[in-house]
Amino acid sequence: ETGVTQTPRHLVMGMTNKKSLKCEQHLGHNAMYWYKQSAKKPLELMFVYSLEERVENNSVPSRFSPECPNSSHLFLHLHTLQPEDSALYLCASSHIGTGALHFGDGTRLSIL
Amino acid sequence: QQQVKQSPQSLIVQKGGIPIINCAYENTAFDYFPWYQQFPGKGPALLIAIRPDVSEKKEGRFTISFNKSAKQFSLHIMDSQPGDSATYFCAASIKTGGSYIPTFGRGTSLIVHP
Numbered sequence: 001e002t003g004v005t006q007t008p009r010h011l012v013m014g015m016t017n018k019k020s021l022k023c024e025q026h027l028g029h030n031a032m033y034w035y036k037q038s039a040k041k042p043l044e045l046m047f048v049y050s051l052e053e054r055v056e057n058n059s060v061p062s063r064f065s066p067e068c069p070n071s072s073h074l075f076l077h078l079h080t081l082q083p084e085d086s087a088l089y090l091c092a093s094s095h096i097g098t099g100a101l102h103f104g105d106g107t108r109l110s111i112l
Numbered sequence: 113q114q115q116v117k118q119s120p121q122s123l124i125v126q127k128g129g130i131p132i133i134n135c136a137y138e139n140t141a142f143d144y145f146p147w148y149q150q151f152p153g154k155g156p157a158l159l160i161a162i163r164p165d166v167s168e169k170k171e172g173r174f175t176i177s178f179n180k181s182a183k184q185f186s187l188h189i190m191d192s193q194p195g196d197s198a199t200y201f202c203a204a205s206i207k208t209g210g211s212y213i214p215t216f217g218r219g220t221s222l223i224v225h226p
Binding site for chain 1: 116148153154155161208211212213214216217219
């Protein structure tokens with residue numbers, strides 16, 4: 001596989017469920033990002049990991065919990081989400097020191 | 113809060129036309145300005161990017177024009193094709209903790225009619 005792969009592509013969950021989104025990059029990058037994309041809004045940065053350390057946490061509610069076990073994998077753990085959290089969640093990676101982000105195709109999340 | 117203002121929100125052109133998308137930023141610390149293209153069901157893909165020491169950059173049919181004093185930059189698509197129909201996002205990036213963090217515009221939905 002090449003590029004940035006996100007699983008699952010679609011996820012429907014109730015507000016009391018716990019689930020995780022997974023991202024894997026095969027590009028040899030050392031920085032990874034989570035973005036939220038909602039209709040009619042700019043892409044919203046959620047978290048950034050550089051060399052597996054979190055360098056940005058953009059005032060994201062604690063019901064979203066990121067994990068970066070190594071430079072190739074990134075997770076977003078979800079619990080007790082709200083309906084307004086329904087959106088497309090995008091993962092991206094890059095080389096530290098370059099500005100070119102490579103995005104996955106996202107996970108479409110729907111909260112019932 | 114850092115912002116990037118993008119216009120227009122939507123754009124319709126005929127095949128062969130030259131759509132132009134404009135972006136403006138406020139923070140002079142931004143030092144990398146990429147454009148991304150997104151097709152339905154796909155993630156954004158880097159199209160072209162420019163640094164503020166250059167006023168213009170061309171890659172194929174895509175050109176970025178950059179005006180540092182006005183804090184504005186724009187994307188021109190020459191000889192547009194129906195396959196260029198997509199949503200385009202501009203971004204302005206700043207280096208934080210060793211990584212570039214882009215701030216995105218709201219996006220422009222482009223339709224190119226055959």
